Structures are given as structure tokens and as C-alpha cells.
Amino acid sequence: ETGVTQSPTHLIKTRGQQVTLRCSSQSGHNTVSWYQQALGQGPQFIFQYYREEENGRGNFPPRFSGLQFPNYSSELNVNALELDDSALYLCASSLVRPQSGGELFFGEGSRLTVL
Amino acid sequence: AQSVTQLGSHVSVSEGALVLLRCNYSSSVPPYLFWYVQYPNQGLQLLLKYTSAATLVKGINGFEAEFKKSETSFHLTKPSAHMSDAAEYFCAVTLRGGGATNKLIFGTGTLLAVQP
Numbered sequence: 277e278t279g280v281t282q283s284p285t286h287l288i289k290t291r292g293q294q295v296t297l298r299c300s301s302q303s304g305h306n307t308v309s310w311y312q313q314a315l316g317q318g319p320q321f322i323f324q325y326y327r328e329e330e331n332g333r334g335n336f337p338p339r340f341s342g343l344q345f346p347n348y349s350s351e352l353n354v355n356a357l358e359l360d361d362s363a364l365y366l367c368a369s370s371l372v373r374p375q376s377g378g379e380l381f382f383g384e385g386s387r388l389t390v391l
Numbered sequence: 392a393q394s395v396t397q398l399g400s401h402v403s404v405s406e407g408a409l410v411l412l413r414c415n416y417s418s419s420v421p422p423y424l425f426w427y428v429q430y431p432n433q434g435l436q437l438l439l440k441y442t443s444a445a446t447l448v449k450g451i452n453g454f455e456a457e458f459k460k461s462e463t464s465f466h467l468t469k470p471s472a473h474m475s476d477a478a479e480y481f482c483a484v485t486l487r488g489g490g491a492t493n494k495l496i497f498g499t500g501t502l503l504a505v506q507p
Contacts, residue, residue, distance in 0.1 A: 280434070309494070318481050318497030319435070332494055366434055379425075380495065382434030 279303065282367050282383035290391050294355045297386045299367030301348040306371065307331075308350045309380065310342060313364040325350060354388075362390045393418045395484050397498035405506050410454075410469040412501045414482030417463065424465045425483040425495065426456055435481065441465060452476070477505045 279302035289295050301308050307326045311319035321334035325344035339355040348369070354361055364387050368380035398413040416422060423442050427435040439450025446458040456467045465482060479502045483495040 311497075316499075318483075318499045319495075321494035321496070324494065334494060368435075379437045379440065380435075382427075382436070384432070384434045 280367060280369050280381050280383035282365075282386050284386055285384065286387045286389075288389045288391060289357050291357055291359060293357050293390075294353065295357060295388060297352040297354075297365050297367075297388070299350045299352070299369075299383060301350065301367075301369035302381050304371060305348060305369035305381070307369065307378075308344055308348065309368045309370075310350075310352045311366040311368065312336075313366055313385070314360075315363070319366055322352070357390045359390050362388060364388075393422065393484050393486060393496050395482050395496055395498040397480075397482055397501050399501055400499065401502050401504070403504040403506060404472045406474055407471050410467070410472045410476065410503065412467040412480050412482075412503065414456075414465045414467065414498060415463055416465060416482075416484045418484060418486065420486060421460075422484045422486060424456075424458060425485075426450065426454070426465075426467050427481045427483060427497075429479045429481065429500075431478075438467070438480075472503075472505045474505050474507065477503055479503070 281300045283298050309324040310322040313319040322336050324332040328344045341353045344350040364385040366385045367383045370378045394417045396415045425440045426438040429435045439448045441458045449455045454469045479500045481500045482498045485495050
């Protein structure tokens with residue numbers, strides 16, 4: 277148990293729809309990151325939030341957006357869904373950011389299928 | 392730019408045999424390196440990390456990894472495989488300090504199968 281919970285665990289959407297994925301970070305962690313893991317691939321960094329501000333972004337289009345709330349929960353929003361957005365979306369929280377040697381604590385992910 | 396290469400997408404060993412999972416990195420500055428494990432339908436769990444202290448790093452479940460700068464490698468080993476080690480293993484790299492780079496870069500993973 278990492279103390280990071282994600283919801284929903286599975287969902288199915290159709291092309292063009294919008295989706296919101298939610299994450300509750302481990303208590304006291306002020307940094308949250310989101311990763312996309314396509315089938316058979318390693319996780320790809322989407323973005324990171326630190327103290328409610330975006331603090332780094334990977335190579336994902338603007339239709340991927342996020343929020344971090346004062347209680348350190350967060351959301352990942354994806355607009356105009358495409359078939360290639362089908363993946364496992366992982367939320368990870370940390371007290372110290374990876375670039376300072378900190379460990380990421382991952383949730384079990386939300387598996388999104390886009391039809 | 393940083394990158395990670397994991398050699399061998401699938402590795403199969405017998406129970407009790409040595410486990411060796413290979414990871415090579417590319418980084419313009421000294422990196423931090425991590426190994427994560429992912430069991431089916433679960434998130435990732437940290438096995439061990441290298442953050443510039445000892446080059447031989449011991450982790451959980453009997454795993455260890457050695458940072459070799461000359462070979463740009465960070466291979467994961469375990470002397471004796473157990474059935475419960477069957478999972479997917481990911482090597483990851485990040486820059487120290489970060490600045491604009493606030494992310495882990497993962498390899499494509501190695502699926503470890505353990506035969507009885």
C-alpha cells in the first residue's frame with residue numbers, strides 16, 4: 277500500500293469525449309506527477325504539480341491538463357479523446373521530487389479505453 | 392538528453408537461479424537512477440535507487456544494483472530467483488537538481504518470468 281489512491285480504476289470512453297481522472301496523494305506529499313503507460317511500454321511523463329502549480333511538462337498536447345488542490349489531491353483532464361489515449365494513467369506523489377533523489381509513490385492507475 | 396535502454400524485453404529464469412536485468416543510461420550530467428517493479432494490475436513500487444552515495448545499492452526483496460559510470464550501466468541482480476519475483480521491472484533516470492527537468496524517464500521494461 278502506497279497511500280496513493282486513484283479513481284476510477286477502469287473506464288471506457290468514445291473518441292471526442294472528455295475524461296477526468298482523480299488522485300489522492302499520500303498524506304504530506306506536496307508533489308504529484310502523472311504518467312501515461314501504453315500497453316507494453318514504460319510510463320511516459322505527462323506533467324508534475326508542486327504546491328498547486330505545474331512544475332514540468334512532458335511531450336503531451338494542451339488537451340492534457342491538470343489541477344492540484346490544497347489538500348494535495350489532483351486531477352488529470354483529457355479533452356477530445358483519441359484512440360491513442362487508451363492507456364493506464366498513473367498518479368505518483370512524493371515528498372521530495374525525483375530530481376532531488378526522492379521516491380515516487382504510485383497509485384494502481386486508471387485504465388482508460390477509448391473506442 | 393537523458394534516456395534509458397533496457398536490454399531484453401523478456402527474461403526467463405529458473406527458481407533459485409541468478410536474476411540479471413540490464414539497464415544502460417545516457418545522461419549529460421551525473422544522474423539519479425531507479426529500479427521500479429510492477430506486478431500485474433498494480434502501480435509501480437520502488438526497488439532501489441542510486442543517488443551518488445555507494446555505487447552498490449541494496450534494495451528490497453533481496454535485489455541490488457551497481458552503478459558503473461564507465462559502462463553507463465545500472466544492472467539489477469538477485470542471487471536466487473523466487474516465484475514471487477515474476478513481474479515487470481523498469482529502470483528510470485532523472486537529472487540531479489532538475490530545474491526544468493522534473494521527471495523520471497523510464498525504460499520500456501523487462502518482463503521477468505520465473506520457472507519452477
